[in-house]
Amino acid sequence: MAVDKKIVVLVGGVGGAKLALGLSHIVPPENLTLIVNTGDDFKHLGLKICPDLDTVMYTLAGVVNPEFGWGLQDDSTTTLNTLEKHYHFEPWFRLGDKDMATHLLRTSMLNEGYTLTEVVSFLSQQIGVKPKMLPMTDSDVPTLVETETMGILGFQEYFVKHRWQPVIRSIHYKGHENAIISESVKCALESADILIIAPSNPWLSIAPILSLPHMRDLITSRNIPRVMVTPVIGGAAVKGPTAKIMSELGLDVTAESVAHYYGDVITGFVNDTQNVELALGGIKTIQFDTLMNDLDDKIRLAQSILDWIGGWGV
Secondary structure, eight states: OTSSEEEEEOEOOOOOOOHHHHHHTSOOOGGEEEEOTTOEEEETTTTTEOOOOOOOOHHHHHHHTTSSSSBTTOOOOOHHHHHHHHHHHOSOOOOOOOHHHHHHHHHHHHHHTTOOOHHHHHHHHHOOOOSSEEEEESOOOOOEEETTTTTTEEEIIIIITTTTTOEEEEETTTTGGGGGOOOHHHHHHHHHHHHEEEEIIIIIHHHHHSSSSHHHHHTTTOOOOOEEEOOOTTTEESSSSHHHHHHTTOSSSSHHHHHHHGGHHHSEEETTTTTTOOOOSSSEEEEOOOOOHHHHHHHHHHHHHHHHHHHTOO
């Protein structure tokens, strides 16, 4: 089953959090490290917001809003409603009242000089997350989206305010060339026995991680199973703009396109049973039901992936 191996997962967003949760139920926490996208991070109302980090953290802590897959369950929006009613502030980015506690504490700690890695470690441990969570970098690497009609938008403007409707021309990871991989991330990758790329959006969640200087070289230098899970099922994404973005970037909306995008970063590819069977030349492939509707699905997929990798002789 490979659960006695050190497993590192590149993750971002709801789909990635689902697989991370499944893995957390079968892999001892000391053997599971999650490297999370921070390209979505931004400042809002003076607060440091880290959507992917929070989604993964809330999911693993068992407190995520089950309806949305993000935010806290049983949350309210009294603060935002008051801003809108009395101060005519447009509440385009939903911050729940409970959720705001996370942002307040994180912003305060960052202002006191703690690194994002230190803050994530503290918050995740306090809320009850057992596996190690690491931001991809302590540097700011905001994702920017160049659109046909609205110019360049910050990621949250594109994704939330405009509901990912503007047509994309290109995607940029601002400042990535000067970002620094933390020692924690570097050590996790150097000691990993298995690397898994979760079924997160390749261009919005995983590419920011891979854009960091030396990250691709660090990953490809490791002679270990490096397996990705398709985010595309039956020519569509389960959730979010993956398929739309692929089409706008001139790519076929297929699992094969995603596999080719990752290139030599991966040595294994988990395809979905609804997709066409693939032969990728030098890359091991397998087909599983990758749709994760409930906890049993998440655990089943995680188990299947690790059993398959275990058969490699790892």
